[in-house]
Amino acid sequence: MADWLKALDRLAHERAKAGLTRQLRPRTAGDTVIDLAGNDYLGLSDHPQVITAARQALETYGLGATGSRLVRGTTDLHTALEDALASWTGCEAALVFSSGYLANLAVVRALSAVCDLVVSDAYNHASLIDGCRISGLPVKVAPHNDPAAVAALLDAHPGRAAVVTESVFSVDGDLAPLAALHAVTSARGALLIVDDAHALGLLGESGAGGVAAAGLAGASDVIVTATLSKSLGGAGGVVAGPAALVRHLVDTGRSFIYDTAPPPAVVAGVLAAVEVARAADDRRAVLLRRGTHLAAGLRSAGRPARDPAAGVLSVPAPGPEAAVAWAADCRDRGVAVGCFRPPSTPDGSSRLRLTVNAGVPEEAFARALTVILECAP
Numbered sequence: 001m002a003d004w005l006k007a008l009d010r011l012a013h014e015r016a017k018a019g020l021t022r023q024l025r026p027r028t029a030g031d032t033v034i035d036l037a038g039n040d041y042l043g044l045s046d047h048p049q050v051i052t053a054a055r056q057a058l059e060t061y062g063l064g065a066t067g068s069r070l071v072r073g074t075t076d077l078h079t080a081l082e083d084a085l086a087s088w089t090g091c092e093a094a095l096v097f098s099s100g101y102l103a104n105l106a107v108v109r110a111l112s113a114v115c116d117l118v119v120s121d122a123y124n125h126a127s128l129i130d131g132c133r134i135s136g137l138p139v140k141v142a143p144h145n146d147p148a149a150v151a152a153l154l155d156a157h158p159g160r161a162a163v164v165t166e167s168v169f170s171v172d173g174d175l176a177p178l179a180a181l182h183a184v185t186s187a188r189g190a191l192l193i194v195d196d197a198h199a200l201g202l203l204g205e206s207g208a209g210g211v212a213a214a215g216l217a218g219a220s221d222v223i224v225t226a227t228l229s230k231s232l233g234g235a236g237g238v239v240a241g242p243a244a245l246v247r248h249l250v251d252t253g254r255s256f257i258y259d260t261a262p263p264p265a266v267v268a269g270v271l272a273a274v275e276v277a278r279a280a281d282d283r284r285a286v287l288l289r290r291g292t293h294l295a296a297g298l299r300s301a302g303r304p305a306r307d308p309a310a311g312v313l314s315v316p317a318p319g320p321e322a323a324v325a326w327a328a329d330c331r332d333r334g335v336a337v338g339c340f341r342p343p344s345t346p347d348g349s350s351r352l353r354l355t356v357n358a359g360v361p362e363e364a365f366a367r368a369l370t371v372i373l374e375c376a377p
Helices: 002-017 047-059 069-073 078-088 100-115 127-135 146-156 178-187 243-253 264-278 281-300 321-330 361-375
Strands: 034-036 092-099 117-121 139-142 161-166 191-195 220-226 237-241 312-316 335-340 352-354
Touching: 034 069, 034 312, 034 352, 047 127, 069 243, 069 312, 078 092, 078 264, 092 100, 092 312, 100 161, 100 178, 100 191, 100 237, 100 243, 117 127, 117 146, 127 139, 127 191, 139 237, 139 321, 146 161, 146 178, 146 361, 161 178, 178 191, 281 312, 321 335, 321 352, 335 361
Parallel strands: 034 335, 117 139, 117 161, 161 191, 191 220
Antiparallel strands: 092 237, 220 237, 312 352, 335 352
């Protein structure tokens, strides 16, 4: 075997010893596993209105977008979705990408044209971290959810900075103090970038997101990003904010310019999902009630758990091997849960991540809690 392949084998062996091996687990159509691992928070991925819109677009436009957004990939559906997302989030304009990851890469890099420092929350998602890296700017990592620490970092910097955070954090599900962070950034001429992936559809009036819930919708110094694959049940990503930023991304955003556009059928399905989600107060109420019940059930069994800010609930595990075994035992009993280990966890600890899905039948959701507790290490 070539030396480089032997080196990869050694690295794989080391990961296995540390309990960090990962596996792809294909699922079949119509499987009966109770889903507390995916991000289909509102249960819209198979909503009849969403499926009908996607099917009609598939028959009308064909399978793929046939090119990048700037070549042949932009359809009237793409622009309609951008208008809908801008309206929903209260922003001046929006730009759709093929994933939330690419949207985050684009927006942080784009701001290198007007900023000379990035301040990033210690618990930020990998896509934001990678965006900071490729921006070419100096990066300061702020302690998690600490506006005073952010203020100190900005006060020590004479230029313009961008502060990057999530609204609802993807691993632990806690809520960022967005109003306090904005008070810090606006007083110092800094920009605030908020990844609203786990809040869009769930928080704020009509599910407009964590930024809207914090009273910051439409602020000229706030930029919103999100994925379209969570509460909207589809795929893609979005950057929403001032029209001048969107124009800059169209002209310079490499992960927008050089990437194939999202398929029209997916865009049509997401557009229908936005309409459903804006009127889905009943589903949001179910999600809130279930999240509170899930946390209370875990606490009553001696497992530390706080009420989730939206749909993500984190449960500590003794270590990576224990987390893997716990998730596997749940899966063997018909319940899918998330298993998060380093490097996905910013603090080096392992946990199960449970996601609340309003589309899961009530009886199945109750059974899932029982299985999780019975399988606990």
